[in-house]
Amino acid sequence: SYELTQPPSVSVSPGQTARITCSGDALPKQYAYWYQQKPGQAPVLVIYKDSERPSGIPERFSGSSSGTTVTLTISGVQAEDEADYYCQSADSSGTREVFGGGTKLTVL
Amino acid sequence: EVQLVQSGAEVKKPGESLKISCKGSGYSFTSYWIGWVRQMPGKGLEWMGIIYPGDSDTRYSPSFQGQVTISADKSISTAYLQWSSLKASDTAMYYCARLTDGSGSSFDYWGQGTLVTVSS
Numbered sequence: 277s278y279e280l281t282q283p284p285s286v287s288v289s290p291g292q293t294a295r296i297t298c299s300g301d302a303l304p305k306q307y308a309y310w311y312q313q314k315p316g317q318a319p320v321l322v323i324y325k326d327s328e329r330p331s332g333i334p335e336r337f338s339g340s341s342s343g344t345t346v347t348l349t350i351s352g353v354q355a356e357d358e359a360d361y362y363c364q365s366a367d368s369s370g371t372r373e374v375f376g377g378g379t380k381l382t383v384l
Numbered sequence: 385e386v387q388l389v390q391s392g393a394e395v396k397k398p399g400e401s402l403k404i405s406c407k408g409s410g411y412s413f414t415s416y417w418i419g420w421v422r423q424m425p426g427k428g429l430e431w432m433g434i435i436y437p438g439d440s441d442t443r444y445s446p447s448f449q450g451q452v453t454i455s456a457d458k459s460i461s462t463a464y465l466q467w468s469s470l471k472a473s474d475t476a477m478y479y480c481a482r483l484t485d486g487s488g489s490s491f492d493y494w495g496q497g498t499l500v501t502v503s504s
Contacts, residue, residue: 309490
């Protein structure tokens with residue numbers, strides 16, 4: 277079965293840059309998507325197609341891709357960015373979609 | 385405004401059946417795939433399956449194939465997730481969400497979630 281691997285946790289101070297990675301063998305050929313989930317709330321799409329930002333998502337959120345790793349970057353982290361972040365993508369055949377295990381972002 | 389409104393929380397016993405719903409509005413319901421995502425208590429998101437209400441084409445994750453049934457009634461813009469015999473391990477929050485474009489894409493709009501508790 278296909279898996280996407282994320283670090284369990286990332287910690288940054290306010291104003292710094294947070295980088296959350298997601299690794300998977302099929303990422304060179306499949307788009308990745310990123311979601312933010314705050315406690316007690318439904319997930320929110322923050323990045324689609326590796327690096328596109330939906331309307332209404334702050335510019336400090338960006339995405340990039342390099343080989344088998346995609347990265348969500350949050351520049352100038354704010355306290356309100358503290359949340360769980362999940363990547364999503366498909367296996368090489370495109371027939372199985374999966375989520376990564378999630379990364380808890382803590383703003384110190 | 386695109387909205388997905390899910391049915392309310394459920395408390396069931398093991399072995400019982402259940403069908404939860406997700407009503408879409410503010411867009412052409414038959415033109416977008418709708419998916420279901422499970423989140424067990426304190427755990428991550430799991431992609432369960434999707435349906436295209438226009439023709440009821442349905443796809444399941446291998447992990448959920450045979451365990452649940454996804455359906456839709458386009459006449460009332462509503463998608464469903466159902467179980468024939470619940471287990472305690474089905475206790476989770478279930479989200480419906482609309483796919484952005486095509487069957488292999490992101491979920492751009494989400495329902496508020498339906499909490500299913502299965503306990504004897």
